[in-house]
Amino acid sequence: MEKYMLSVMLTLGTIWANAKGLVAGYLRCEYKESPVTDVLHPRLSWELSAAENNQVQTAYQILVASSVEKLTETHADLWNSGKTVGRNTAQIAYAGKPLASRKVCYWMVRSWDKNGVAGQWSKPSQWEMGLLDKSEWKGQWIGLDLDRLGKGKVYHLPPAPYLRKEVTIHSGFKKARLYVTALGLYEFSINGRKAGDAFLTPGWTDYDKRVYYQTYDVTADLRAGKNALASQLSYGWYAGYLGYSLLVKNQVVRGFYGKVPVLKAQLEVEYADGKTETFVTDQTWKASQGALLESDLLNGETYDARLEQTGWNVAGFDDSRWKNPQVFPDKTERKMQVYPGPPVKITQTLKVVSRKDRGNGTYIFDMGQNYAGIVGLRVKGLAGDTIRLRFGEKLHPDGRLMTENLRMARATDTYILKGDPAGEIWEPKFTFHGFQYVEVTGLRNAPTDETLTGLAIGSDTPKVGAFETDNAMVNQLYSNIDWTQRANYVDIPTDCPQRDERIGWTGDAQVYVKSATFNRDVASFFTKWVVDLNDGQYENGAYPLYAPRPNLRKTDTFSPGWMEAGIICPYQIYRSYGDTRMIRDGWADMVQFMDFLDVRSKRTYLFKENAFADIDPKGGFGDWLSFGKKTPPDMLASFYYAYCADLMAEMAAATGNAQDQQQFSETGRKVREAIRSHYVDQQGRFKCDDKAYGNGAGYVDGALGFTGHTQTAYANAIYMDIIPPADRVKAGAYLAELLKENGGKLWTGFLGAKPLLPALSATGHSDLAYKLFLSKEFPSWGFEVENGSTTIWERWDSFTKEDGFKYNAAMNSFSHYAFGAVCEWMFGNAAGIVMTKPGFETFDIRPEIAPDGMGSNGINHLKASVRTINGTIASEWNKFDGKLTMKVTVPVNTLAHIYVPAGADAKVLLNGKQLSSFTLVKSLRKEDSYVVVEAGSGRYEFTVSK
Numbered sequence: 001m002e003k004y005m006l007s008v009m010l011t012l013g014t015i016w017a018n019a020k021g022l023v024a025g026y027l028r029c030e031y032k033e034s035p036v037t038d039v040l041h042p043r044l045s046w047e048l049s050a051a052e053n054n055q056v057q058t059a060y061q062i063l064v065a066s067s068v069e070k071l072t073e074t075h076a077d078l079w080n081s082g083k084t085v086g087r088n089t090a091q092i093a094y095a096g097k098p099l100a101s102r103k104v105c106y107w108m109v110r111s112w113d114k115n116g117v118a119g120q121w122s123k124p125s126q127w128e129m130g131l132l133d134k135s136e137w138k139g140q141w142i143g144l145d146l147d148r149l150g151k152g153k154v155y156h157l158p159p160a161p162y163l164r165k166e167v168t169i170h171s172g173f174k175k176a177r178l179y180v181t182a183l184g185l186y187e188f189s190i191n192g193r194k195a196g197d198a199f200l201t202p203g204w205t206d207y208d209k210r211v212y213y214q215t216y217d218v219t220a221d222l223r224a225g226k227n228a229l230a231s232q233l234s235y236g237w238y239a240g241y242l243g244y245s246l247l248v249k250n251q252v253v254r255g256f257y258g259k260v261p262v263l264k265a266q267l268e269v270e271y272a273d274g275k276t277e278t279f280v281t282d283q284t285w286k287a288s289q290g291a292l293l294e295s296d297l298l299n300g301e302t303y304d305a306r307l308e309q310t311g312w313n314v315a316g317f318d319d320s321r322w323k324n325p326q327v328f329p330d331k332t333e334r335k336m337q338v339y340p341g342p343p344v345k346i347t348q349t350l351k352v353v354s355r356k357d358r359g360n361g362t363y364i365f366d367m368g369q370n371y372a373g374i375v376g377l378r379v380k381g382l383a384g385d386t387i388r389l390r391f392g393e394k395l396h397p398d399g400r401l402m403t404e405n406l407r408m409a410r411a412t413d414t415y416i417l418k419g420d421p422a423g424e425i426w427e428p429k430f431t432f433h434g435f436q437y438v439e440v441t442g443l444r445n446a447p448t449d450e451t452l453t454g455l456a457i458g459s460d461t462p463k464v465g466a467f468e469t470d471n472a473m474v475n476q477l478y479s480n481i482d483w484t485q486r487a488n489y490v491d492i493p494t495d496c497p498q499r500d501e502r503i504g505w506t507g508d509a510q511v512y513v514k515s516a517t518f519n520r521d522v523a524s525f526f527t528k529w530v531v532d533l534n535d536g537q538y539e540n541g542a543y544p545l546y547a548p549r550p551n552l553r554k555t556d557t558f559s560p561g562w563m564e565a566g567i568i569c570p571y572q573i574y575r576s577y578g579d580t581r582m583i584r585d586g587w588a589d590m591v592q593f594m595d596f597l598d599v600r601s602k603r604t605y606l607f608k609e610n611a612f613a614d615i616d617p618k619g620g621f622g623d624w625l626s627f628g629k630k631t632p633p634d635m636l637a638s639f640y641y642a643y644c645a646d647l648m649a650e651m652a653a654a655t656g657n658a659q660d661q662q663q664f665s666e667t668g669r670k671v672r673e674a675i676r677s678h679y680v681d682q683q684g685r686f687k688c689d690d691k692a693y694g695n696g697a698g699y700v701d702g703a704l705g706f707t708g709h710t711q712t713a714y715a716n717a718i719y720m721d722i723i724p725p726a727d728r729v730k731a732g733a734y735l736a737e738l739l740k741e742n743g744g745k746l747w748t749g750f751l752g753a754k755p756l757l758p759a760l761s762a763t764g765h766s767d768l769a770y771k772l773f774l775s776k777e778f779p780s781w782g783f784e785v786e787n788g789s790t791t792i793w794e795r796w797d798s799f800t801k802e803d804g805f806k807y808n809a810a811m812n813s814f815s816h817y818a819f820g821a822v823c824e825w826m827f828g829n830a831a832g833i834v835m836t837k838p839g840f841e842t843f844d845i846r847p848e849i850a851p852d853g854m855g856s857n858g859i860n861h862l863k864a865s866v867r868t869i870n871g872t873i874a875s876e877w878n879k880f881d882g883k884l885t886m887k888v889t890v891p892v893n894t895l896a897h898i899y900v901p902a903g904a905d906a907k908v909l910l911n912g913k914q915l916s917s918f919t920l921v922k923s924l925r926k927e928d929s930y931v932v933v934e935a936g937s938g939r940y941e942f943t944v945s946k
Contacts, residue, residue, distance in 0.1 A: 021118070022057060022111040022892065023049045024089075027125035029107075030340070031524040031577075036215040038130040038338040040099065043581065045090035046109055046122065047871050048892040053920050054936030057893045059085045059112040063121075064096050064105050071106050071124055078105060083112070087893055090839060090869045091578050101136055102177070102268075103129040130215055130338040131179060137336055139280035141183065142325040143233065143262035144287040155241070155252055155410060157294035157302070160430070163263055163325060164230040165285040166315055169277075171224040175270040181213035181336070184261025185236035185430050190221040191228055192314045198343035199457050200297075200430070203491045203528070204237040206535040206548045207257045208331060212339035212528075213264075222269070229279065230313035233261040234295040234430030237548075241298045243501035244552040245408050252408055254296075256550035262328050286322035288312075295430040298500055299410035303426060305418035306383055341528030342460045344491055346373070350454030355447060356399065363440045363447055364401060367454045370436040370791040370815055372487035372497035374413070376427045376453040381444040383419030388412060388442055391435035393498055393814040397804055401439040404805075405812040409500040411435075432457050434487060434498030434815050436790065458486045461520035464867035467826055469859050473776065476785045481820040482519050484792040485512075488817050489522070492529050492548070496794065496813035503546040504529065506565035507621060508818045511754045513569050515823035517576040518866050526573050530582060533566055534589045541596030559620035560612060560637030561751045564644055566593050571647040574654060577869050578839035583651045594648060594664070597641050605667070606674035607637040609692035609706075618693060623712045624818075625795055626749030627779070628742075629705050631712040632688045635679050636751060642671035643720040654838070672722060679708055684723075684730050686713045711738050712752030718762055719755030732763020739768060746772055746779060754821035761829045766848045769825065774850075774857055781822055792820040831864035831875045832899070840868040845875050845888050846899035846930075852879075870894050884944040892937040895922075899930040900942045909943040 026047040030037050048057060064079040065071040073080060079096020089111070099105065108122045131137060144161040178195055180188050181202045188195045195216040202212045234240070238257045245252040266280040290309050294302035311317045353368035367375075370393050379387060391411045394402040403411070411433050415426045438452060467478040488494045492504040493512075509529075516522045529547065536549030542558035543566035567590055570582045583590075601607055611634045612619040622633035645668035652661035681687050686708030693706050714735040717723050723731050739745070748756050760769040776782035779796030787801055794816035799805055805812060827833050832847030850859040865874040871891025878885045890896045902908050908915045908931050915924065915931065923934040933940070 021050065021120075022055060022113045023119055024109050024111055024122040025049065027107070027109065027122055029125070029127040031521070031527070032342075034126050036128045036130050036338055037340075038132055040132070041093040041095065042127060043090070044092045044094065044107065044109070045869060048089060048111060049871075050113065050892050050937065052113075053938035054114070054922065055892045056114050056936065057087050057089060057111040058114060058116060059083050060089070060109055062092070062107060062109045064094065064107040066103070066105070068106050068124055071108060087841070089893060091580070099129050101129055101132045105129070128215070130213075131336070134336045137179070137264065137266065138278060139264045139266045140282050141262040141264050141328040141330060142281045142283070142285055142287070143260045143328060144289070144323065144325050145260045146289055147259050155296075155299055156254065157296055157299060158235070159289040160292035160295050161233045161261065162230070162288050162290045162309075162312060163233065163281075163285055164228060164312060164317070164319060164322070165279070165281075166226055166228050167267070167279045169222050169224055169227050169269060170271065172272045173222060173224070173269050174219070174272050176217070176219045176222050177268050178216040178218045178265065179213055179268070180216070180231075180263070180265035181211055182233060182238075182261060182263050183207055183211065183258055184238040184240075185234040186231050186263055187429055188216075188229075188231045188265065189313050190218050190230075191223070192230075193221050195221070196343075197345055199346060200236070200344045200432070200491060201339075203339055203341065203344070204548055205532060207238055208334060209535050210335040210337055210531075212337055214339055214343075218267070226315040228313055228315045228317065229265070229267060231263050231265070232292065232429065233263055235261050236297060236430065240296045241500070242550055242552060243503040245298070245500050256552070260326075260328070283324050283327050285325050286319040287325040288319070288322040292429075295428075297431055298408075298502070300413045300431050300433070301428040302414040302416075303428075304416040305424060305426070306416060308418065339528070340531075341491065341524050344457060345460045346455045347458050347460060347486065348456040350456060352449040352452055352454075355449065357446075358399065358439075361441055361443065363443065364395065364399065365438040365440060365447075365452050367436055367438065367452075368790075369454075369483060370434070370487070370789075371454065371456045371483060372432055372434050372458060372490060372815070373454065373456040374428045374432055375438055376425065376455055377415055378423065378425050378451055378453070379415070379417065379443065380421070380423045381417045381419065383417060385417040385419075385444055386442045387415045387417070387440065389414070390439040391433040391498075392437050392439070393435055394799060394805070395437055401437055402805065405499055405814075407500045409498065411498065427455065432490065432497065434496060456486065457490065459489045459491060459525050461489060461522050461525055463519070464521050465519040465827070465865070467831070467864045469863070470861040471774070471857070471859050473782050473785050473857075474774070474859065477781050478823070478826065480785065480789055480791050481515070481817070481823050483790060484815050484817040484820055485516055485519055487791065487815045489516070489520070489525060492532060495818075496816050498815060499813060503552070504532065504548065505546045505562070506533065506543060507545075507559070507562035507624065507750060508816070510562070510565035510568040511750060512817050512821045513572045514576075515821045517572065518823055518827045521867070523573060523577045523579065523869075526569055527582065530570055530573070530586060533569070534586055537566065537589055537592070541592040543593055557615050559615065560607070560622070560633050560640060562621060563593070564640045566590060567644040567647055571651060574651060575835060575838050578841070580655050583655055587655075590648060590651075591660070594644065594667070597644070598667075601641070604674060605641070605670040606678055607634040607641065608678060609634050609689050612637065621750075623710075623749035623751045626712060626752060627747045629707045629710065631710045631752065632693075632706045632708060635675075635686065635688060635708055635713065636716065638671060638675050638679070639716050639720055639722050642668050642675065642722055645671060646721070675722060684727055685709050685734060686717070709734070709738070710752075711735060711742075711746060711756060712748050714738070715748065715752055715755040715759040718759035728763055732760065732765055735759060735763070736765050736768055739772075744768075744771060745775070745777065750818045753819050754824060757822060757825035758829060761825070761848055766829070767851045769829065769848075770850050770854075770859075773822065773825070773830075774854065774859070776857070781819070789814065791815040792817055794818075827864055827866065830859075830862060833864065833866060833873055833875050836897075840870050840873060840894060842895045842897075843873065844897045844899065845873075847875055847877050847886070849877060849879065849884065849901055865889070882946065886942040886944075888935075888940045888942075890935055890937050890940070894937065896935050898933040898935055898940065898942070899927075900933060900944060901929060902931045902944050903929055903946075905946060907945050911941050912943075915942075
């Protein structure tokens with residue numbers, strides 16, 4: 001069977017390599033290659049390539065079969081779509097025979113080109129169905145309560161439970177699947193070999209509502225005879241410490257969902273004669289504790305290698321002294337579902353950049369990059385030697401490790417040696433840290449660069465974006481943005497990876513989500529997290545401050561600018577990937593939120609000053625961490641009300657919901673009218689009643705009162721189309737004037753930084769946008785780079801070379817992606833890649849060329865690309881010796897409008913020839929100071945000279 005399949009795939013691979021016309025590749029199901037899914041009608045997608053320009057798909061045909069042998073037009077036994085007219089290459093739902101649990105589905109596709117010529121069949125791909133009904137889970141929740149209260153300790157960190165079971169597998173087995181999950185975290189092994197390569201499984205959810213599981217093909221791990229099934233558990237998000245772990249009676253609160261981590265698993269073995277066997281977790285397993293004495297996400301791990309029970313996870317181990325585990329009841333309302341997101345993995349290995357001897361046996365290792373993850377330790381010593389690893393993002397000026405910003409997170413790993421003369425290697429399993437520097441104590445011998453190895457972890461979101469210029473600061477900034485995203489996209493979009501927080505703040509997520517799609521393929525990541533967000537929705541319809549939503553603080557409810565993530569994030573996934581299923585699945589929740597806004601506004605379509613005073617004295621977080629006078633949170637809430645109504649209207653149209661489209665279009669219109677009536681004066685300036693906020697003090701840092709006339713107000717009003725088109729120029733002028741009054745510097749916080757540069761560009765101030773973008777003065781993105789950052793900071797001035805750490809530990813994260821939302825302007829304006837139809841089916845290439853006269857601080861060359869669901873788009877421009885060169889790549893099955901900057905007397909060449917005589921493009925026109933070229937797929941090079 002395997003040889004036959006290999007032969008078929010090699011043959012098809014040869015055909016594919018020699019194919020003419022449209023070639024289909026990168027086949028995915030539910031955004032993943034060869035996944036396990038429990039979606040009843042999973043969506044399929046592929047990319048197309050072609051040697052010929054201006055190619056489009058006019059039809060496609062999908063075959064789905066239960067085996068590779070049947071994957072032909074005459075034998076496809078699950079689905080043969082037939083020749084289906086259309087251009088869609090994504091979001092195509094399986095429409096064949098009903099699929100049962102465990103079904104493995106093989107599929108391939110071919111496409112017809114613009115000439116009606118069919119391309120060759122793609123290489124085969126596959127997906128597998130998980131367990132579709134909770135009743136199919138036969139295993140029980142088992143665990144071991146090791147929760148012994150530690151007297152006099154701030155933290156109570158119980159040992160990790162170890163679980164094992166030996167089973168007998170008969171000869172002649174041909175297939176084996178392991179289905180496994182935990183309340184807490186698990187690592188599962190068969191005969192000593194770890195199942196899969198994921199980290200922090202099964203992920204964080206509202207465990208009372210749903211828990212995810214993983215499926216592993218473990219056929220190769222089994223053998224005839226005795227086999228050992230083994231698992232380690234940890235407390236994780238379920239029973240460990242979470243953000244804002246407040247001190248109660250000198251102990252930090254943990255266990256927001258439960259106190260004991262538990263495991264549920266079943267191994268299903270299929271034999272050649274068709275018989276099956278299932279082995280499940282139950283009370284016949286054995287349980288104990290071992291070398292892993294402490295494990296916690298925030299606080300780290302302690303591992304005493306002297307307590308290792310050698311061979312505990314392989315067959316033949318004597319577990320007679322182990323206990324039978326406890327069996328824990330299940331909750332009937334808890335769903336069991338396949339994990340829909342990208343797995344958390346070790347995504348990169350880092351080497352030590354430098355190390356320093358601090359004296360007294362203390363060494364500081366610099367990993368050269370602030371990241372989220374762990375380190376692997378390689379060490380020799382005597383039994384009982386204790387190595388402690390502490391982690392920090394920065395060093396104090398005197399070289400000490402800076403840990404004050406960790407707050408209550410201990411962030412310490414401890415390894416106690418067993419004394420192996422050959423040396424010992426150790427990596428933590430159930431924790432991670434946010435850091436660049438590692439302080440090591442307890443080494444018997446001087447370390448080498450090989451003593452530590454950096455292991456970056458994060459959700460394995462495929463990289464799709466690239467951004468490069470001839471400006472070193474800008475290149476470092478883009479690296480900082482991407483690394484910060486990687487460090488905080490760890491199962492959920494956290495705010496920071498280092499301190500005692502690490503929760504899915506909705507405000508951060510919504511301002512950054514569009515930027516995220518330019519850097520990484522985050523479709524399945526948000527498929528998972530939007531469910532968390534909907535699960536956390538309050539009964540009144542408001543979305544929470546963070547998701548998942550454990551009851552960390554009684555005062556945490558909702559805030560304008562944060563709760564709108566429930567609308568903005570699904571909308572952006574729809575726009576970037578053409579995903580309407582997410583809209584349909586969450587529509588009732590989104591409508592409930594809009595109803596909440598309606599009721600909250602007392603049906604006046606406006607939030608006046610103090611409208612949210614009941615949740616916070618100043619009306620919510622507002623433009624968090626801005627400077628000077630604050631933009632009224634209530635005004636911003638009204639802006640977001642109108643903006644969300646617009647997004648709802650567009651999403652309703654995308655799903656054919658004409659009634660809701662009309663309703664929300666009308667809502668948007670009424671909110672805008674109310675805003676203009678209350679918040680805009682006769683000169684078109686934004687205003688507010690400062691006295692309505694009591695003493696006038698701002699939310700943060702004692703800012704002097706509130707005003708509507710702020711950079712944030714105009715930037716958001718322009719970005720969200722709050723003001724009529726006729727007034728946009730005036731609003732842009734006010735924005736430019738405010739920048740000038742502030743010495744040409746920004747003054748915005750979380751909600752104002754993202755729209756600031758796009759708003760300037762949209763109102764004819766691209767030069768000011770570039771000035772802000774390229775600035776190295778405080779506050780600016782370049783200022784962080786100049787001060788040594790390798791990630792994006794929470795505050796504009798978290799650190800300066802002159803003053804060191806300006807703020808206290810409570811609010812000083814050096815890995816916080818919110819201000820990285822400038823990435824949206826980098827791709828959308830500087831590179832000019834602008835989507836005009838969902839999924840980039842059509843798009844504009846309209847780069848804003850950096851102004852001249854900025855010397856070495858300017859940009860003369862920029863190259864950016866993004867791999868969309870329809871293929872890779874590239875935009876590149878270069879200024880040299882009075883000429884402008886633009887290079888553009890348009891994917892197959894898409895259409896681009898390319899805006900070439902060219903004055904009236906400019907000479908424009910395409911691929912070295914006169915543009916007017918070129919037949920590769922579909923049309924030409926002149927628009928303002930641009931030559932606009934409509935072009936299908938292909939590569940184009942434009943040269944503009946006087």
